[in-house]
Amino acid sequence: xxxxxxxxxxxxxxxxxxxxxxxxxxxxxxxxxxxxxxxxxxxxxxxxxxxxxxxxxxxxxxxxxxxxxxxxxxxxxxxxxxxxxxxxxxxxxxxxxxxxxxxxxxxxxxxxx
Amino acid sequence: xxxxxxxxxxxxxxxxxxxxxxxxxxxxxxxxxxxxxxxxxxxxxxxxxxxxxxxxxxxxxxxxxxxxxxxxxxxxxxxxxxxxxxxxxxxxxxxxxxxxxxxxxxxxxxxxxxxxxxxxxxxxxxxxxxxxxxxxxxxxxxxxxxxxxxxxxxxxxxxxxxxxxxxxxxxxxxxxxxxxxxxxxxxxxxxxxxxxxxxxxxxxxxxxxxxxxxxxxxxxxxxxxxxxxxxxxxxxxxxxxxxxxxxxxxxxxxxxxxxxxxxxxxxxxxxxxxxxxxxxxxxxxxxxxxxxxxxxxxxxxxxxxxxxxxxxxxxxxxxxxxxxxxxxxxxxxxxxxxxxxxxxxxxxxxxxxxxxxxxxxxxxxxxxxxxxxxxxxxxxxxxxxxxxxxxxxxxxxxxxxxxxxxxxxxxxxxxxxxxxxxxxxxxxxxxxxxxxxxxxxxxxxxxxxxxxxxxxxxxxxxxxxxxxxxxxxxxxxxxxxxxxxxxxxxxxxxxxxxxxxxxxxxxxxxxxxxxxxxxxxxxxxxxxxxxxxxxxxxxxxxxxxxxxxxxxxxxxxxxxxxxxxxxxxxxxxxxxxxxxxxxxxxxxxxxxxxxxxxxxxxxxxxxxxxxxxxxxxxxxxxxxxxxxxxxxxxxxxxxxxxxxxxxxxxxxxxxxxxxxxxxxxxxxxxxxxxxxxxxxxxxxxxxxxxxxxxxxxxxxxxxxxxxxxxxxxxxxxxxxxxxxxxxxxxxxxxxxxxxxxxxxxxxxxxxxxxxxxxxxxxxxxxxxxxxxxxxxxxxxxxxxxxxxxxxxxxxxxxxxxxxxxxxxxxxxxxxxxxxxxxxxxxxxxxxxxxxxxxxxxxxxxxxxxxxxxxxxx
Numbered sequence: 001x002x003x004x005x006x007x008x009x010x011x012x013x014x015x016x017x018x019x020x021x022x023x024x025x026x027x028x029x030x031x032x033x034x035x036x037x038x039x040x041x042x043x044x045x046x047x048x049x050x051x052x053x054x055x056x057x058x059x060x061x062x063x064x065x066x067x068x069x070x071x072x073x074x075x076x077x078x079x080x081x082x083x084x085x086x087x088x089x090x091x092x093x094x095x096x097x098x099x100x101x102x103x104x105x106x107x108x109x110x111x112x113x
Numbered sequence: 114x115x116x117x118x119x120x121x122x123x124x125x126x127x128x129x130x131x132x133x134x135x136x137x138x139x140x141x142x143x144x145x146x147x148x149x150x151x152x153x154x155x156x157x158x159x160x161x162x163x164x165x166x167x168x169x170x171x172x173x174x175x176x177x178x179x180x181x182x183x184x185x186x187x188x189x190x191x192x193x194x195x196x197x198x199x200x201x202x203x204x205x206x207x208x209x210x211x212x213x214x215x216x217x218x219x220x221x222x223x224x225x226x227x228x229x230x231x232x233x234x235x236x237x238x239x240x241x242x243x244x245x246x247x248x249x250x251x252x253x254x255x256x257x258x259x260x261x262x263x264x265x266x267x268x269x270x271x272x273x274x275x276x277x278x279x280x281x282x283x284x285x286x287x288x289x290x291x292x293x294x295x296x297x298x299x300x301x302x303x304x305x306x307x308x309x310x311x312x313x314x315x316x317x318x319x320x321x322x323x324x325x326x327x328x329x330x331x332x333x334x335x336x337x338x339x340x341x342x343x344x345x346x347x348x349x350x351x352x353x354x355x356x357x358x359x360x361x362x363x364x365x366x367x368x369x370x371x372x373x374x375x376x377x378x379x380x381x382x383x384x385x386x387x388x389x390x391x392x393x394x395x396x397x398x399x400x401x402x403x404x405x406x407x408x409x410x411x412x413x414x415x416x417x418x419x420x421x422x423x424x425x426x427x428x429x430x431x432x433x434x435x436x437x438x439x440x441x442x443x444x445x446x447x448x449x450x451x452x453x454x455x456x457x458x459x460x461x462x463x464x465x466x467x468x469x470x471x472x473x474x475x476x477x478x479x480x481x482x483x484x485x486x487x488x489x490x491x492x493x494x495x496x497x498x499x500x501x502x503x504x505x506x507x508x509x510x511x512x513x514x515x516x517x518x519x520x521x522x523x524x525x526x527x528x529x530x531x532x533x534x535x536x537x538x539x540x541x542x543x544x545x546x547x548x549x550x551x552x553x554x555x556x557x558x559x560x561x562x563x564x565x566x567x568x569x570x571x572x573x574x575x576x577x578x579x580x581x582x583x584x585x586x587x588x589x590x591x592x593x594x595x596x597x598x599x600x601x602x603x604x605x606x607x608x609x610x611x612x613x614x615x616x617x618x619x620x621x622x623x624x625x626x627x628x629x630x631x632x633x634x635x636x637x638x639x640x641x642x643x644x645x646x647x648x649x650x651x652x653x654x655x656x657x658x659x660x661x662x663x664x665x666x667x668x669x670x671x672x673x674x675x676x677x678x679x680x681x682x683x684x685x686x687x688x689x690x691x692x693x694x695x696x697x698x699x700x701x702x703x704x705x706x707x708x709x710x711x712x713x714x715x716x717x718x719x720x721x722x723x724x725x726x727x728x729x730x731x732x733x734x735x736x737x738x739x740x741x742x743x744x745x746x747x748x749x750x751x752x753x754x755x756x757x758x759x760x761x762x763x764x765x766x767x768x769x770x771x772x773x774x775x776x777x778x779x780x781x782x783x784x785x786x787x788x789x790x791x792x793x794x795x796x797x798x799x800x801x802x803x804x805x806x807x808x809x810x811x812x813x814x815x816x817x818x819x820x821x822x823x824x825x826x827x828x829x830x831x832x833x834x835x836x837x838x839x840x841x842x843x844x845x846x847x848x849x850x851x852x853x854x855x856x857x858x859x860x861x862x863x864x865x866x867x868x869x870x871x872x873x874x875x876x877x878x879x880x881x882x883x884x885x886x887x888x889x890x891x892x893x894x895x896x897x898x899x900x901x902x903x904x905x906x907x908x909x910x911x912x913x914x915x916x917x918x919x920x921x922x923x924x925x926x927x928x929x930x931x932x933x934x935x936x937x938x939x940x941x942x943x944x945x946x947x948x949x950x951x952x953x954x955x956x957x958x959x960x961x962x963x964x965x966x967x968x969x970x
Contacts, residue, residue: 028846
């Protein structure tokens with residue numbers, strides 16, 4: 001059974017950590033995402049999780065994001081999620097009504113603004 | 114052959130003996146007939162020759178007689194000529210003695226001559242007297258004597274010189290200027306001195322002018338005078354002087370080989386000499402005329418001889434045909450014995466033995482009805498020797514078979530039917546054709562195993578008939594024993610083979626599997642061909658068809674081992690190449706196995722295959738009709754191949770497909786190209802809509818003959834539309850992406866749009882998450898996902914068998930459930946002590962009708 005590629009790329013500019021996620025975020029890979037988010041170093045004020053390249057995202061990923069948001073909030077770090085409206089992934093946020101709480105925006109530019 | 118045990122019937126030697134006997138008989142009869150024909154032909158030819166020789170003798174005789182007859186005629190004519198001239202000479206001499214002549218009184222002579230020869234009655238050319246000086250002084254002609262001297266005439270000189278009468282050759286008369294003959298006698302005066310010559314001349318007529326001569330058969334009479342001139346043909350000379358010389362020398366006789374007097378050729382000349390005039394009388398006739406009668410007689414004789422020979426040959430032909438028919442009938446029985454031996458050699462079952470025996474009986478006893486019964490097996494068969502189905506019906510309708518079969522067990526017996534109460538009605542019903550019943554037991558080691566019976570007219574059978582029946586029974590007993598043994602062995606082999614092949618194949622919705630095994634040859638030994646299929650819990654179907662070289666228990670054992678090996682590894686891994694590689698580990702040094710392994714995912718339509726020295730499986734696209742040989746992943750057979758040699762290749766299954774995996778026995782025939790066999794198989798599969806393996810085997814056999822080797826054939830029919838998604842997966846997150854991928858494959862072949870596909874996949878994934886999270890957090894377990902399409906709705910059931918543990922915050926679990934509910938038309942979760950069942954329903958939408966990810970919020 002071929003596992004679809006899952007990849008995380010983190011890049012930091014000033015106080016912003018951008019985590020690019022590629023592939024499927026499910027029960028198997030969500031913990032990695034959580035780890036990547038919580039690995040934000042001192043000085044980071046903002047974490048942007050870019051899900052533009054994500055082909056699949058389930059409730060495990062949502063739970064991971066909600067957890068991470070709480071955790072970051074404790075460290076006064078903001079979390080934003082990028083998910084274009086024309087993807088299945090965006091629908092998942094909408095169905096679970098997490099678009100607002102997880103501050104889901106359409107594009108990375110919006111997130112950086 | 115003489116050392117063979119008495120009981121041994123089977124085998125090539127006995128077959129040969131039967132063939133030899135039959136051949137010898139045929140040859141003996143044939144050569145006797147040939148000798149007879151040749152002898153008679155020689156005799157007829159000899160007789161014919163003798164007859165012809167005799168006819169020829171008679172012909173020769175007839176020819177001789179014709180010649181003699183001709184000669185006799187000529188001699189007679191010659192004699193007549195002699196007599197005639199002798200008479201004329203006498204007449205002349207009488208005239209010469211008349212006083213007027215003696216007195217040389219010429220005037221009186223004239224008157225006397227005229228009186229003596231009125232109107233040339235005696236001498237047509239006239240009568241005259243010539244004196245010694247050669248002057249004609251008296252004549253019977255009214256015109257008076259011709260003037261001039263006649264001293265030059267030969268007759269004048271001869272008569273004067275010799276004083277004797279003389280008949281001249283043909284000369285031209287001086288007065289009449291016509292051909293004449295002069296008959297001359299001397300005249301004497303009173304003193305006896307020759308005073309002159311008295312001449313009577315006869316006018317010569319051509320024979321043709323004389324009708325009388327023709328009537329008498331003298332039409333071709335010729336008279337040759339002294340000068341060699343033909344008196345009756347206007348004094349023309351004889352053309353062939355040599356012939357003339359021969360005639361003169363011989364005097365009289367017949368010459369059958371001359372050119373004829375006129376030199377024209379092909380003539381018979383008969384001749385005789387008349388002494389008085391010194392002439393030769395001759396008949397000159399064409400040979401064909403002379404011999405016509407003889408030739409006619411010969412022709413008649415030859416015709417009779419020819420007709421006789423033809424008649425004799427016709428009679429001979431008739432006799433030969435009759436004798437051939439008789440000898441054929443005579444030999445038929447012995448032949449039927451030989452044929453029986455032959456037929457029994459190949460008769461493998463008791464019914465075949467009975468059939469062979471019946472047909473031998475039918476040909477040996479043509480006017481009887483034969484009945485064979487093998488009691489121990491309840492096999493009762495009947496046939497009619499004389500070929501009337503009525504006879505059979507009569508026996509069957511009377512229920513006489515059992516009675517007849519029972520009667521035979523005692524010993525060789527003949528019974529009259531009228532004395533048998535149970536069979537008496539047969540006699541009348543058959544129109545008295547069934548008068549007697551002759552029965553003989555078939556004994557095997559003294560035990561009756563059946564009976565041979567003959568129903569017929571004859572009240573008794575001859576000793577030779579009983580002998581023949583006895584030998585039939587003997588042969589049948591051995592063949593029956595052998596057939597029973599064979600049947601036993603065959604049954605054992607079949608049972609063993611069946612035990613080694615899968616009893617059932619794991620068919621599922623949309624994937625039909627059917628296998629067929631056909632034992633080749635005499636089928637007593639088990640073969641090494643097999644097929645097998647495994648349906649993995651994840652829904653992947655593993656297929657294998659293989660062929661262990663060799664036969665018998667050894668091959669079967671290897672086959673059984675490899676089947677088990679395949680079973681284990683097919684569950685263990687998906688890749689066919691990997692399965693084959695692992696099977697390779699279990700191949701011993703001297704074993705040789707070919708096989709084709711296929712892994713078929715009915716949901717994604719992925720087909721992976723590996724072939725090790727095996728003919729390529731065939732894949733048919735039912736929609737396009739395209740036929741694909743799966744031949745891109747071939748390696749050497751197991752026993753030869755290295756693990757690194759084993760490769761695999763992938764093709765995409767069409768929406769509707771047929772797949773054939775087979776062993777070479779199906780398509781390989783001696784002397785034929787295996788490629789043609791594979792092509793044929795392809796055509797058969799493409800042509801059959803209702804594919805079953807035994808039909809395929811039948812069709813292939815019809816085209817290229819029955820297989821001589823074992824055949825294993827497994828057919829897979831695939832219809833993506835009819836498949837249900839049935840997957841069992843270990844409850845572990847790492848398996849989820851695979852299930853999603855395969856589910857996408859399955860969904861994409863249905864009437865769903867992209868969004869529904871995505872929604873369904875996520876919903877199923879959430880249900881699985883649920884199971885993994887809550888049922889098997891710390892234990893190993895399995896989740897089953899089952900999706901069926903019912904009434905345009907997908908019914909999805911995700912089940913686990915774990916115990917529910919509520920450990921996580923409800924909102925987290927709630928998101929999964931919320932997703933399931935929002936992504937499907939209905940979602941129910943039932944928890945029981947034995948596990949949890951999530952049931953989802955997704956109504957199908959035609960793809961085009963769906964909006965594309967319209968935001969719902």
